[in-house]
Amino acid sequence: MAENLAQQRRRALRQMCEASGVRRLVVYGNAWTCDYLRYATDFAPLEGHALAMLDDSGVRLMLEVRDELERARVEVPDISSEWAPDFHEQARAMIASSTAQCAYAPGNAMPRGLAISLSGSVDFSALMQSLLMNKLEGEIEQVRRAAGLADEGYEIFKHAVREGRREYEVVADVEAFFRSRGCPDNFMIMASGGREVRAMHPPGARQLQRGDMVTTELTPCVSGYYAQICRTLTIGPASREQQRAFDTHLQALEAGLSAIRPGVTADLVATFQNDVFRSCGLGEYTTSQYTRVRGHGLGLYVDSAPAILEGNSMVFQDGMTVIVHPNGYHPEAGYLVLGDALVVRQGGNEILTQTPRQLFSV
Amino acid sequence: MRRGWMDWDPAEVPEDVMRDRIALLAAACCDLDVDALLYYTSFPRPAQVSALTHFVPFWSQALLVVTKSGSSMLAMATTGRTVQWIKRVSLVDEVIVGTEIGASAGQWLYAQTQARRVAIASPDDLPQSAYEGLCRALPGAAFVETGSWWQEFEERFGPTPYVSRTAMEIAESALALVCSVVWRDANALVAALDGHCRAHGAEEVSVKVAPDLLRDPTPYRVEGLLNLASNFGVRITLAYKGSWLRSGSSFVSDGQTTVEHPGCVDALRALRASALCTRNISSLVESIQVASGARVPDWNVEGRRGGLPLATLNTCDIALCDVAPSFASFSARIEPSGTPLIFSTAL
Numbered sequence: 001m002a003e004n005l006a007q008q009r010r011r012a013l014r015q016m017c018e019a020s021g022v023r024r025l026v027v028y029g030n031a032w033t034c035d036y037l038r039y040a041t042d043f044a045p046l047e048g049h050a051l052a053m054l055d056d057s058g059v060r061l062m063l064e065v066r067d068e069l070e071r072a073r074v075e076v077p078d079i080s081s082e083w084a085p086d087f088h089e090q091a092r093a094m095i096a097s098s099t100a101q102c103a104y105a106p107g108n109a110m111p112r113g114l115a116i117s118l119s120g121s122v123d124f125s126a127l128m129q130s131l132l133m134n135k136l137e138g139e140i141e142q143v144r145r146a147a148g149l150a151d152e153g154y155e156i157f158k159h160a161v162r163e164g165r166r167e168y169e170v171v172a173d174v175e176a177f178f179r180s181r182g183c184p185d186n187f188m189i190m191a192s193g194g195r196e197v198r199a200m201h202p203p204g205a206r207q208l209q210r211g212d213m214v215t216t217e218l219t220p221c222v223s224g225y226y227a228q229i230c231r232t233l234t235i236g237p238a239s240r241e242q243q244r245a246f247d248t249h250l251q252a253l254e255a256g257l258s259a260i261r262p263g264v265t266a267d268l269v270a271t272f273q274n275d276v277f278r279s280c281g282l283g284e285y286t287t288s289q290y291t292r293v294r295g296h297g298l299g300l301y302v303d304s305a306p307a308i309l310e311g312n313s314m315v316f317q318d319g320m321t322v323i324v325h326p327n328g329y330h331p332e333a334g335y336l337v338l339g340d341a342l343v344v345r346q347g348g349n350e351i352l353t354q355t356p357r358q359l360f361s362v
Numbered sequence: 363m364r365r366g367w368m369d370w371d372p373a374e375v376p377e378d379v380m381r382d383r384i385a386l387l388a389a390a391c392c393d394l395d396v397d398a399l400l401y402y403t404s405f406p407r408p409a410q411v412s413a414l415t416h417f418v419p420f421w422s423q424a425l426l427v428v429t430k431s432g433s434s435m436l437a438m439a440t441t442g443r444t445v446q447w448i449k450r451v452s453l454v455d456e457v458i459v460g461t462e463i464g465a466s467a468g469q470w471l472y473a474q475t476q477a478r479r480v481a482i483a484s485p486d487d488l489p490q491s492a493y494e495g496l497c498r499a500l501p502g503a504a505f506v507e508t509g510s511w512w513q514e515f516e517e518r519f520g521p522t523p524y525v526s527r528t529a530m531e532i533a534e535s536a537l538a539l540v541c542s543v544v545w546r547d548a549n550a551l552v553a554a555l556d557g558h559c560r561a562h563g564a565e566e567v568s569v570k571v572a573p574d575l576l577r578d579p580t581p582y583r584v585e586g587l588l589n590l591a592s593n594f595g596v597r598i599t600l601a602y603k604g605s606w607l608r609s610g611s612s613f614v615s616d617g618q619t620t621v622e623h624p625g626c627v628d629a630l631r632a633l634r635a636s637a638l639c640t641r642n643i644s645s646l647v648e649s650i651q652v653a654s655g656a657r658v659p660d661w662n663v664e665g666r667r668g669g670l671p672l673a674t675l676n677t678c679d680i681a682l683c684d685v686a687p688s689f690a691s692f693s694a695r696i697e698p699s700g701t702p703l704i705f706s707t708a709l
Contacts, residue, residue, distance in 0.1 A: 031406040032423070046568060046583070047406065047599075048670060049487075066662055066674045067599075067608075067693075071570065074582040085674055085682065088486040112493045113486025168367035169561050175365065176557025179569070182549050182586040188365045189420070199443040202368040202420045202565075204451075223585070288441045329443070 005138045005223065006042035012136070013040055013054070016127055023100035024055040025124060026114075033109040035301035036128055038224050043076045044185075044300075049111065051091045052079075055100060062091055088113030105129075132299055133306070135319050139225060140343055143298055143321045146227035147341045147352035149183055149220045154229055154355050161214050161362050163235055167192060167203035178220050187219035187226065187302040197334040198290070200327075210236045215337045217325070219302045226302045228323045229353045230339035233360035245333035246359040252276040252326035253338050253357065256294060256308070260324060262346050266312040270294040273326040274310060282330070291328030298323055298341055320344045321352075364405055364420040366565045366601075370451045374524050374603060375416055380453045383414055383519055384434055390511070391430035397477035399508065400467065400496075401426040402488045407669030410483055410512070411436075412604035413519040417452030418565070425467040425492065426454070429475055437466035464492035468499025481508040484668045509668065516666050517687050521605035526689045529602035530708055532562045533609035536598055540613055541620050548573050548588040551596070559600055566601040572704060575612060579695050579702035592616070593623070595704040597693070599672070606671035607708035608664065608691040625698035626705045629654045633692065637709040641686045643676045646709075647694075656698035665690040 003011065017025055028051050029037025034044040041052045041061055048064030059079045063069050064087040072081040084090035088111070095102065095117045103124035104110060110118065135143070153174055160173035167190060178186045189200040192214045200215055208214065212235045219228040232249075234242055252273040259272035273294045274286040285291065297304035298321045306314035308324065316322070325339025338357060343350040387399055403411035404423035411426045412418050417436060424438040435456040438448060445457050460466045471477040477500060482488060485507050496505075520526070536555045545551040552569045559567040570581035574591035581597040597610035611630070612623040632653030636646050643663055650658055660678055665687045667673035672691060675683050686692070686709055693706040 030404070032404050032421075045406075047672065049406075065670070065672070066677060067664075067672070070580045071582045074578065074580050075585075083679075085680060108489065108491050110490050111486060112488050112490045115490035168563060171365060172557045172560035175560055176553040178553075179556045179584075180549050180553035182584065182588070184583050184585045186365065198446055201444065201447040202364055202366065204369050205367065288443075290443060292441050292443075335443075 005136070005142070008136055008138060009039050009131075012131055013128070016131060017103070020103070020122075020124070020127060021101060022103040022122060022124065024053065024098055024102045026095060026102060026104040026118065026121070027052045027054070028104070028106065028110050028114060030109070033106060035132055035299065035304065036106045038300045039128070039132060041076060041079055042224070043072050043079070044224060046071075049087050051094070051114065053094055055098065060094065062087070062094060092117040129305055132304060133297055133320055134317055135299060135321055139299065140319060140321060142223045142225035143227050143341070143343070144352055146220050146222040146225050147229070149178070149181060149222060150218050150227050150229040150341070151353055151355045152181075153178060153186070153218045153220055154231055157216055157218065158233060158360060158362055161208060161233060161235065163208055163210050165208050166205050167208070168205065170208075171203045174218065183220045183222065185221040188216060190214065190216040191335055193334060195331070195334045198329055199335055200337065208235055211239070213242055213334055213336065215335060217337060217339070224300050226298055226300070227321070227341045227352060228298060228302065228339065229341065229355060230323070230325045230327055230337035231355060231360065232336050232338060233362055235362060237361055238359050241332040243359060245330035245336055246338070248276065248280050248282070248330065249326055249336050249338045250357055253324060253340070256324040256326060257340070257342070257349070257351070260316060260322070260342070260344060260349060262316055262318045262344055264316055266306040266308045266314045266316070267310055269316075269324065270308045270310045270312070273324070276326075285329050285331065294326055295322055295324040295339065297321065316344045318344060318346045364418060364566050366560045366567065367563045368418065368420060368451055368565055370416045370453065375522050377453060379522060380414070380416060384428055385432055386515070387414070387428045388430055388432035391428070391481075394481055394506075394508070394511065396430070396479045396481040396506065397475045398427050398429045398471055398480050400480060400482045401428075402484065402492070402669065407487055408604070409666045409671045410669050413666075415452045415454045416604065417448065417454060418604060423463060423489070423492075425463045427467050427471055429471070433474070435467070435470055437463045437470065439463050462495045464495025465499045468496045472500055477503055479504045479506065481506050483508045483512050487669055512668075520666070520688055521603070525603045525605045526708070528563070529600060529605045529607050530609070532559050532564055532602060533598050533600050533607060533708070535562065537596065537609060537611060540596060541622060544615050544617060544620050545590055548584050548590050551590065552584050555596070555598060559598065564600050564602055565604070568599045570597045570599070571595065575702055575704070579704050581610070581704060593701060597704065597706050601671065605689065607689070608672065608693055608706040609708060610693075610704065610706040612703035612705060623703050625654055625656060625696060625703050629656065629694070629696055630705055630707055633707065634709070637686070643684060643686050646686065646692065650694065650696065654696060654698050656696040658694055658696050661692070661694040663690050663692050
């Protein structure tokens with residue numbers, strides 16, 4: 001019988017453990033940091049702590065919230081799951097139950113209650129991150145499907161944005177659409193207004209007005225894999241300033257897309273984008289006061305490595321899935337977003353999101 | 363990730379309420395002989411900081427510092443452009459941003475009070491990297507745990523009546539939609555409930571479905587396309603302005619109409635009536651058995667504990683407390699006539 005994607009991932013992880021001499025791997029997750037755990041178990045927690053232990057005898061999954069145990073038994077029936085109301089104590093006991101060489105991931109998210117029992121173990125985070133970044137073809141296909149859904153979601157967003165509606169009502173329409181398509185999760189933030197807008201955020205009660213610039217990033221999930229699209233629209237015709245700001249962002253996006261290929265660094269891709277702003281006298285707006293990153297990896301998490309930032313020497317490789325997005329503040333128009341998801345390919349990148357790169361007006 | 367309405371409205375959560383809570387903690391610092399209290403928050407563990415500042419990170423993590431002089435500071439792992447939003451949706455004296463929340467909090471504390479003794483609520487839940495940053499920034503300081511001490515405040519620091527009532531109204535109006543039409547596919551049902559809750563202001567919602575109660579009464583998150591059988595169950599987990607609940611029931615459809623299963627109607631009515639007289643959990647469970655004549659093979663009472671908004675407080679497996687706190691969520695599986703049914707409600 002052919003392996004499913006979860007089985008393929010677990011085999012890849014097992015091979016990496018064997019090659020590293022690791023007999024036992026402890027993987028932590030919660031609703032925020034879920035990608036390592038989903039890779040290892042195919043389970044993404046929604047509430048509380050979760051910890052998996054993988055060794056020769058199989059996979060054990062420990063869950064802090066009882067409601068999550070019920071879900072795990074249905075969603076990942078091949079894994080032995082248990083409820084751990086005294087999570088840290090029970091997880092420490094599980095970790096101490098074997099003397100085999102132990103490794104853990106992800107180190108930066110590990111709670112102190114578990115970290116103290118992992119001292120002396122191997123931090124497996126970097127190796128596991130390489131599995132998360134360098135995708136199997138089956139994983140790329142899921143990101144491709146998620147990108148198609150992101151395009152459809154943006155069409156819904158465009159129809160949902162109307163003068164007088166509140167931001168959270170727009171989000172409700174988009175989320176309902178994704179649920180109707182069997183998509184259980186979507187990361188979405190937005191903003192509306194003018195030059196005063198400095199960033200996107202969860203929706204507020206602000207009522208949309210004529211002349212607003214409305215930004216969003218949609219990040220739907222298919223089989224655990226996220227793809228993202230960033231677009232901006234105006235309510236009513238775009239002003240000259242809004243169009244000029246958009247044109248600069250479009251130029252920056254195209255510069256980033258032209259730079260990204262296997263073998264180049266995240267630093268270079270960010271620099272190509274930032275140079276466009278610098279050449280327009282907008283260099284000040286490339287700092288963390290006005291923007292965050294110029295793109296990032298996509299996969300089992302909405303914002304994975306590598307972060308596309310100046311100074312990041314991480315090298316892109318064939319098969320990585322990322323978004324390039326020169327999102328940031330423009331002094332004439334406010335916060336503006338534009339970005340497309342793609343697969344980095346040796347023979348030419350595959351752009352996954354197909355929504356036209358234009359400043360839409362509704 | 364939070365993606366529903368996040369805002370602070372002083373008419374719903376008065377500023378005085380939040381300031382009084384911080385003042386109580388500042389006074390407690392003196393009782394505990396500590397210079398400051400630290401609370402960790404991320405969106406999976408938002409309850410403590412949300413109760414004190416109304417802040418919930420839609421993304422990332424933060425440390426709240428409350429000093430014995432009554433000032434509060436939030437060290438948030440984000441960039442500076444989000445400070446404006448954080449200040450708009452929460453009540454905190456100061457916001458500092460940076461990737462190292464432990465180091466940021468420690469440096470601020472050192473500058474403010476040269477803290478020598480600091481209490482951390484639920485230190486086991488703090489990411490080790492944040493703890494190490496804190497230790498580096500406050501060399502020589504002693505860190506003590508406040509877990510059991512905090513529990514005394516949890517009941518007093520609950521959601522305001524307006525907020526909890528609104529959360530319940532959103533959930534109830536969503537469940538009413540289940541009987542409004544005949545649902546054949548679970549995706550359309552989940553979409554309708556999810557969209558309804560968010561359009562009415564829910565900060566977060568997660569709809570789980572048991573698509574065929576006769577096969578398996580376990581509700582789970584729908585991923586991919588799924589049909590409903592004639593007997594199905596729904597469980598909504600919903601947050602409104604930091605107030606969380608679970609609400610749900612079992613339904614039966616004959617292809618023309620959908621109705622709430624009578625066994626659930628009876629059990630819920632009895633449970634709610636009983637909850638007006640007693641918060642004793644054993645008595646609440648007994649009231650269901652008496653009213654419906656059903657076996658209750660599984661039940662679970664949840665509420666705020668530590669950073670979790672819905673942690674198990676008592677269950678058929680393990681008794682962690684005897685009394686249901688205000689606005690606890692009660693979920694159960696009952697078997698009135700062989701058919702397993704599920705329901706959940708806030709009490």
